Amino acid sequence: MASFLDKSRTVAPPGYSRWLIPPAALCVHLCIGQAYAFSVFNLPMTKLLGITKSAPDDWNIPQLGWIFTIGIFVLGFSAAFLGRWVEDGGPRKAMFTAALCFGFGFFISAIGVAIHNLWVVYLGWGVVGGFGLGIGYISPVSTLIKWFPDRPGMATGMAIMGFGGAALIASPLSVWLMNQFSSNTHIGVAETFAVMGAIYLCFMMVGAWIVRIPAPGWRPEGYVAPRVSPLITTNHVYVYQALKTPQFWLIWWVLCLNVTAGIGVLGQASAMSQEMFPGRVTAVAAAGFVGLMSLFNMGGRFFWASISDYIGRKNTYFVFFALGAVLYALVPTTGAIGSVELFVICFLVIISMYGGGFATVPAYLRDMFGTRYVGAIHGMLITAWSMAGVFGPVLVNYIREYQITHGVPKAQAYNITMYVMAGLLVIGFLCNLAIKAVNARHHMTADEAELAI
Amino acid sequence: MSNGLKLVLEWGFVGIPLAWGVIETAINAAKLFQ
Numbered sequence: 001m002a003s004f005l006d007k008s009r010t011v012a013p014p015g016y017s018r019w020l021i022p023p024a025a026l027c028v029h030l031c032i033g034q035a036y037a038f039s040v041f042n043l044p045m046t047k048l049l050g051i052t053k054s055a056p057d058d059w060n061i062p063q064l065g066w067i068f069t070i071g072i073f074v075l076g077f078s079a080a081f082l083g084r085w086v087e088d089g090g091p092r093k094a095m096f097t098a099a100l101c102f103g104f105g106f107f108i109s110a111i112g113v114a115i116h117n118l119w120v121v122y123l124g125w126g127v128v129g130g131f132g133l134g135i136g137y138i139s140p141v142s143t144l145i146k147w148f149p150d151r152p153g154m155a156t157g158m159a160i161m162g163f164g165g166a167a168l169i170a171s172p173l174s175v176w177l178m179n180q181f182s183s184n185t186h187i188g189v190a191e192t193f194a195v196m197g198a199i200y201l202c203f204m205m206v207g208a209w210i211v212r213i214p215a216p217g218w219r220p221e222g223y224v225a226p227r228v229s230p231l232i233t234t235n236h237v238y239v240y241q242a243l244k245t246p247q248f249w250l251i252w253w254v255l256c257l258n259v260t261a262g263i264g265v266l267g268q269a270s271a272m273s274q275e276m277f278p279g280r281v282t283a284v285a286a287a288g289f290v291g292l293m294s295l296f297n298m299g300g301r302f303f304w305a306s307i308s309d310y311i312g313r314k315n316t317y318f319v320f321f322a323l324g325a326v327l328y329a330l331v332p333t334t335g336a337i338g339s340v341e342l343f344v345i346c347f348l349v350i351i352s353m354y355g356g357g358f359a360t361v362p363a364y365l366r367d368m369f370g371t372r373y374v375g376a377i378h379g380m381l382i383t384a385w386s387m388a389g390v391f392g393p394v395l396v397n398y399i400r401e402y403q404i405t406h407g408v409p410k411a412q413a414y415n416i417t418m419y420v421m422a423g424l425l426v427i428g429f430l431c432n433l434a435i436k437a438v439n440a441r442h443h444m445t446a447d448e449a450e451l452a453i
Numbered sequence: 454m455s456n457g458l459k460l461v462l463e464w465g466f467v468g469i470p471l472a473w474g475v476i477e478t479a480i481n482a483a484k485l486f487q
Contacts, residue, residue, distance in 0.1 A: 016456070017456040020456070020460060023463035024463075026467040026471075030467060030470065162471070166474075168474030168475055169470050210463060285485045287484060288482045288485030289482075291481040291484075295475065
């Protein structure tokens with residue numbers, strides 16, 4: 001088994017098509033992105049004992065919310081601290097480990113639900129599954145970048161598009177499975193967890209099985225190295241050395257601010273659309289709006305990351321921040337003039353750029369720090385996502401509450417939030433503006449780079 | 454197995470579930486316009 005997982009066993013033979021690699025990455029990301037759909041279990045898990053309504057000993061929503069929070073925290077922690085191990089061990093070992101963690105996270109959670117012990121669910125999906133999320137998220141990044149040196153944005157965009165698209169599969173699948181296993185006296189969450197764990201374990205194992213790394217020195221046919229540009233290095237920066245550069249922290253803030261602006265409204269989109277247009281946007285239409293946002297979140301990841309290969313990473317983020325700030329500032333006006341169409345368009349573009357921010361950042365890191373440790377450096381950067389996951393919703397919720405308690409009508413309660421989000425994007429614009437090439441003193445020497453892995 | 458067949462199998466393996474999810478979501482999203 002050890003030899004099957006060994007990096008040397010994953011080197012592609014001559015003539016191997018590089019287009020066989022994105023499906024391997026998608027096998028992993030289409031599973032771990034289930035995290036975005038975890039909330040479909042919240043309501044059923046509040047009625048495991050009472051069945052038709054919550055019993056006194058049933059879990060409540062705040063208690064259940066911790067499952068997702070722990071999972072996302074462990075995702076950031078494991079991506080940051082295990083990135084070097086992922087890079088050294090190669091993609092197959094990482095994907096294999098991620099599959100075991102994510103699959104068994106579900107199995108442990110199934111036991112937790114069956115015995116009605118929430119701590120076991122925290123341990124299962126939150127901690128064990130969280131390690132699967134973190135390791136799985138970064139596992140294919142550097143492999144894809146090495147296979148697609150001419151289009152790194154598109155390559156990583158494809159994988160990270162899978163993460164955004166996973167919820168589109170997991171959400172209806174979870175609901176369907178729960179319906180199959182539920183009866184008048186039982187809610188089938190435990191069985192659904194067990195089946196989903198088995199599906200994800202198998203699906204991710206296929207990814208680990210088919211992934212390959214290019215042979216040393218491999219280049220795609222007809223490959224022409226990009227024009228010399230100060231913002232695309234041909235050198236490499238050691239993972240921990242990258243933390244000492246201002247570029248890493250500027251990109252950290254670029255990601256954090258872009259995600260903060262998007263994630264805050266993503267969770268509130270349904271309520272916001274109904275409150276800003278009372279009587280015009282029904283609950284059913286709002287659910288449709290959320291579905292449309294999911295599609296644009298997914299599509300934006302591929303679209304914007306692919307565009308970045310042509311216009312450059314820095315310019316892509318300039319578009320995110322400048323256009324995003326204008327659109328956010330425009331949202332209150334859409335409410336004032338009662339234009340649902342304009343409101344929907346604004347948010348669809350915003351959410352596509354939110355997804356695009358995730359998908360473009362691995363290629364930005366590759367441009368700045370080289371390919372040698374890009375996966376591990378990307379892992380460190382994921383902490384920006386964890387931070388934004390806290391900041392974004394808190395900002396939106398607290399500002400809204402503050403407005404309402406001070407007598408602002410619900411239809412206008414999001415106006416200040418929109419201007420704050422626009423302001424955050426302006427700060428992101430300035431951070432992006434400050435990004436310059438990494439100082440040569442941080443580069444690895446040719447010998448170090450050769451010996452590094 | 455040829456590269457072509459492998460490409461069809463691998464892309465089908467990930468593409469079919471993703472397409473199913475996209476269609477399900479698109480049907481749901483269509484309610485916005487009703």
